[in-house]
Amino acid sequence: MRLAIMQPYFFPYIGYFQLVAAVDRFVFYDDVNYIKNGWINRNRVLAGAGDRYITVPLSGASPSAKIRDVPMQPREVWLRKMLESLRHTYAKAPHYPRVSALVERSLSAPTDHISTLASQTVVDVCQYLDIDTEFVATSTQYGNAELKSTDRVLDICAKERARVYVNLPGGRALYDEATFHSNDIELAFIQPNLSAYAQFEHAFRPGLSILDVLMFNTPDRVRAMLSTEPSR
Template sequence: MKLAIMQPYLLPYIGYFQLAAAVDKFVFYDDVNFIKNGWINRNRILLGDQVRYLTVPLSCASPSLKINQVLVEPRERWLRKLLESIRHAYAKAPHYPQVSTLIGRILAEPLAQISQLASHTVMEICKYLEIDTEFVPSSTKYGNAQLQGSERVLDICAREQASTYVNLPGGRALYDSEAFSARGVTLAFIEPNLCPYAQFDNAFHPALSILDVLMFNSKDSVRDMLRVEVSA
C-alpha cells in the first residue's frame, strides 16, 4: 500500500494532486503547527497577466496553534469577494462555468476550521477528477502527536501497514531511505509534471492553484496530467 502525508493546502497546485493520485491513502497532517504565509489558506491564480494570491481570511491564526485549531472567518465577510475575484480572473476561460460552480459549492461549505476547508477543497476536486484515493486527517486516527519528524511518519506507515511512503521532491532533504528500509518501508518520490498549457494569450505561469489548471483544461486532460512516475 502506498501512503502520502501532507499538510492540508487550499486549492493546491497540480503536484499535490499528482501525489494524491499516486497513492492508495493520503493523510492530511492537520495537527502540526500552523505556518503563516504558507499554502494552508491561500494559493496563486492568474489575474490578467499577473500572478495574484487568493486568500481565505483566518481568525486569530498563530504558529502556536495547530492547523486544526485555526478558524476561518465568517463566510459573509469574504466569500462573495473571493468568488468575484475568480470571476474577474477566469470568466473568459473555456471551463469557467462548470469549474466556478464547483469551487463556489466547495468554498461555501460551512466548515469552521481551515484544516477542514483546505482538506475539503482537495477531496472534492479529487472526487471531480475521479481520483479514488482514501483520505484521513492525522488528528482523528493515530494519537501519536508526541512523535516528531520521520519517527511520526514511520509510526503512521506502520499503523497503516504501508509498504511505500511517497513524497514530493522536498522530502529528499528530510528523510533517510535507510531508516525507512529498516522499518520495512520503501521511501519513494514523484517529480511533479508542470506541463505547459494555454493561459489565454499570456506566457505560461507554472505551479499555480489547481483552479487555474481546471479553468483551462478539460477534466480528461487534467486526469492525463496527473499520471506521474513513482521512483526511489
C-alpha cells in the same frame, strides 16, 4: 499500499494532486503547527500576464496554533469577494461554469476552521476528476501526536500497513532511506510535472492553483497531467 502525508493546502498546485494520485491513501497532517504565509489558506491564480493570491482570512492564526484549531473569518467577510475575483479573471475560460460551481460548493462546506476547508478543496477536486484516493486526517486516526518527524511518519505507515511512503522532492532533505528500509518501507518521490497549457493569450505561468489548471483543461486532460510514477 502507497501512502503520502501532507498538510492540508487550499486549492493547491498540480504537484500536490500528482502526489495524491500516486498513492492509495493520503493523510492530511492537520494537528501540527500552523505555518504563516504558507499554502494552508491561500494560493495563486492568474491575473492578466501575472498572478495574484486568493486568500481565506483567518482569526487568531499563529505558529503556536495547530492547523486544525485555526478558525476562518466569517464567510460574509471574504467569500463573495473571492468568487467575484475568480469570475473576473476566468469568466471566459472554457471550463469556468463547471469549475466555478465546484469552487462555490467547496467553499460552502459546513466548517469554521481552515484545516477542514482546505482539506475539502482537495477532496472535492479529486471527486471532480474521479480520483479514488482515500483521505484521512492525522487528528482523527492515529493517536500518536506525541511522536515527531520521521518517528511519526513511520508509525503512521506501520498502522496503515503501508509498504511505500511517497513524497514530493522536499522530502529528500527530511528523510533517510536507510531508516525507512530498516522498517520495511520503501521511500519514494515524485517529480512534479508542470506541463504548459494555454492560459488565454499570455505566456504560460506554471505552479498556480489547481483551479487555473481546471479552468483551461478537461477532466480527462487533467487526469493525464496527474500521471506521475514515483521513483527512489
